[in-house]
Amino acid sequence: MKEQKSRYYKFSEYLRKYFGVRVHKVTIDAGFSCPNKDGTKSSQGCIYCDNRGFSYPVRNTHQRQGTSNGTRILPKPIESQIKQGIEFARRRFKAEKFIAYFQAYTNTYAGIDVLKQTYDNVRKFDDIVAISIGTRPDCVDEDILDLIQTYTRDYEVWIEYGLQSIHNKTLKLINRGHLYEDFLKAIEMTKKRQHIKICSHVIIGLPDESKEDMLKTAKALGELKINGVKIHPLHIIKGTKLEELYKEGSYKPLGLDEYVHLAVEFLEFLSPDTVIQRITADCPREFLLAPEWILDKNRVLQEIEKRLLKEKRFQGRLCS
Numbered sequence: 452m453k454e455q456k457s458r459y460y461k462f463s464e465y466l467r468k469y470f471g472v473r474v475h476k477v478t479i480d481a482g483f484s485c486p487n488k489d490g491t492k493s494s495q496g497c498i499y500c501d502n503r504g505f506s507y508p509v510r511n512t513h514q515r516q517g518t519s520n521g522t523r524i525l526p527k528p529i530e531s532q533i534k535q536g537i538e539f540a541r542r543r544f545k546a547e548k549f550i551a552y553f554q555a556y557t558n559t560y561a562g563i564d565v566l567k568q569t570y571d572n573v574r575k576f577d578d579i580v581a582i583s584i585g586t587r588p589d590c591v592d593e594d595i596l597d598l599i600q601t602y603t604r605d606y607e608v609w610i611e612y613g614l615q616s617i618h619n620k621t622l623k624l625i626n627r628g629h630l631y632e633d634f635l636k637a638i639e640m641t642k643k644r645q646h647i648k649i650c651s652h653v654i655i656g657l658p659d660e661s662k663e664d665m666l667k668t669a670k671a672l673g674e675l676k677i678n679g680v681k682i683h684p685l686h687i688i689k690g691t692k693l694e695e696l697y698k699e700g701s702y703k704p705l706g707l708d709e710y711v712h713l714a715v716e717f718l719e720f721l722s723p724d725t726v727i728q729r730i731t732a733d734c735p736r737e738f739l740l741a742p743e744w745i746l747d748k749n750r751v752l753q754e755i756e757k758r759l760l761k762e763k764r765f766q767g768r769l770c771s
């Protein structure tokens with residue numbers, strides 16, 4: 452185990468090391484649906500899901516409707532979303548290079564031709580250096596991964612698998628529509644392609660999970676030594692099933708201090724080489740019901756740093 456320069460391996464540090472310039476993600480809504488929303492797996496979606504809460508800075512303002520397996524409704528041409536995202540990131544963050552992030556819904560949920568046509572949009576932009584594809588672990592197969600692998604010749608390529616928890620009882624409770632075993636299978640298939648990097652999304656504070664349950668998820672990810680992790684605190688978006696649970700008193704979100712405490716412990720079980728792409732949430736104020744502290748992202752990050760420093764803890768400290 453080694454101690455990182457920072458107490459956890461920040462994505463910004465990783466990007467500086469690999470690209471040497473300021474790199475920023477440009478988010479894309481490619482118009483895909485999700486099998487957990489379109490009726491294939493379920494029509495309810497995950498209990499916390501409302502993709503409006505995740506889109507930033509280019510928001511889909513059009514109504515997404517009636518999509519079925521692989522049918523795409525483009526909110527806005529992908530090329531203009533990328534162009535607009537690049538201009539915004541150049542202006543706001545002084546970014547020089549960009550990661551095309553296919554973020555909204557399930558970005559491998561279509562036939563190979565449609566996927567290729569979609570991803571190929573990035574080739575129109577010289578300053579894109581990486582591609583990141585967000586998806587579900589039960590929505591990849593060998594053909595899709597072969598296609599994604601072809602982009603590794605010209606780009607750094609990440610695939611982001613939503614896992615949230617390794618516990619099938621939790622996955623059932625939050626209506627994920629897949630099992631932990633689906634995630635393990637996706638990881639195994641992806642790892643056969645050496646150049647695709649894997650990032651996993653996890654949530655701290657899921658209903659009915661104990662601290663031990665959450666740390667078991669961290670430990671499992673530490674053992675898998677995947678390339679990146681996004682850690683989110685569970686928050687309640689208006690209009691979701693989670694809002695109902697919250698209002699009837701059967702779900703209580705974590706307080707800031709509880710989250711900070713758990714996030715620090717979570718980091719300790721991860722491999723020191725796993726890049727932490729995210730450790731808090733982004734949710735527009737108008738969509739958020741609770742907890743309020745989610746909105747103060749800087750404070751959450753500072754509290755995590757403070758706790759790590761004060762207690763002399765660091766990512767990987769407990770990773771075997």
Ligand code: SF4
Binds near residue numbers: 587
């Ligand atoms: S897998 Fe993602 S897009 Fe689909 S319902 Fe769950 S959170 Fe929403």
